[in-house]
Amino acid sequence: MLHAPPAPPFPDSLRGTTVLHLAVAASRGAAGARPLLDAVRAAAVPAVDTWGASDAARLAQIHLDPPSATPALGDARWLTAGTPGRAGDILSTAVADDSPVVMLEIRGVGSDAAARPGAQTTGAGPFIVHGVAPLRAPEARPGIAHAFDELRRIVEPVDAGYSVGSWVEGATSVPDALPVPIRRQVAATADAVDPTGIIHRYRFLT
Template structure:
């Protein structure tokens, strides 16, 4: 039931997607089905008794949000095998295992003309992404993924199976679904049920320009972004292009301006922004057009393999277009430790079900990523500090916690009252604190 470091499967389970921290737990519990959770907790208890030391349980699927070290005082519960998928096309509902990736969900939903509210990276699991809010390419039309969450099947600290839902009989389970919608979730989730949405005419694409055009492109972006159609979601940024076939040869090893843009309702609403930016400078690469779920997942141009990295992110207010050019310029130098900085446009996103974070706290998001090894931590922190001096005047007060790579905790992810309420729920679900709490709870 529990794998030690010499066992096959241990290494794979302890190499999260964000590999900026080391994971060397005492054991790994491979969870292949919901029925494995309670026995795994009992096995942890037995191991703790035999060793004379308490052991923390750390649930992990893909590990995109892994930021805290995992040492000998912990047991990783590997939920990556919880990948069952059921699509109710008539009700527009997906029921999936907590380890299921968005690529798998949308591959199953797309033949029905439906998609889930996936994020930028197709390899992210539905659970951590949704519990952290869930900001994807359909956000301005359908809101955060957290607000589309209907039900969570989970176990509490005692190994009891529970169902978190708005209409649950027990108050604790009604509270648990509230916490699962954006405050990181509680207990150990094994199955999620969430809404799917229709995508009648999906268009998306990535456009790349030489960085020399950044001032003129940002002037066009700032002028047009406020009038962009309400179904269009987009991100404008600078990217230090790696030497990979994914990118045009003439941009490899250079700095580029990157626009990622999507609209599930066709090409018309995005045209004013695209036309204005193309008029300023001809893109080196332009993939805008009709696409499918796989094409939508490619527009952010994420690296194909796990990369040790540190991230920074913040919700920003409606004044962001006024400082956008200066903000991106802080990462546009050839010697910048920041290899990707973006400004995501989410203004006008609707609110769905009630929960901890179900409405974007700002109109824009600042997000920056710096790989470890390319620069020192001091240089990375200095780069983030330069950006902060620019974006601080538009600060909306909190951070999109799931976008801060490589952090053990994200204390500014939630307003104090939301965080305190979610902590209380987590402590009620797991009063002995056997299960590692979400890093959003600090």
């Protein structure tokens, strides 16, 4: 769910409106994505349909992120397999014109690939919810915090119990990003290979 700004790259008909944006990446190409795309196109005629073959540079643009750094706060949670049944309620939290959350996505990240050895090589769930709110002034923080609190209340039935640490923008720490045993294992590894702390530690390791 995206509050499109009144500027390119959005077409005139979508500028300044609230848009349901579907981003699909299929490593097997058009044939692998066709069943999903056909189902989506049958449900509603897209206002803009740009799906097609892409190189690596264009792949990085499918989420329509701003081209330059923008002051913002963000929240992100791992979600369980029951997420599709709650998707409408979750996305509706960002529909209002005056919502401080300008982008709210549910991203499917499930995979049948075998997990590799390591401290954390799989996600905590097959879905992620990620919200972003621009921080135009310090006094906007309370309203944004309230919106994120409401989002967490709505996702609670399908919350897997962990934040997506690297997607939580503007927080001083993210203590629930990793289970405690894994956090300790990663921190111990960091201490072993970088005892003097030359490399900056991620805030969710401590």
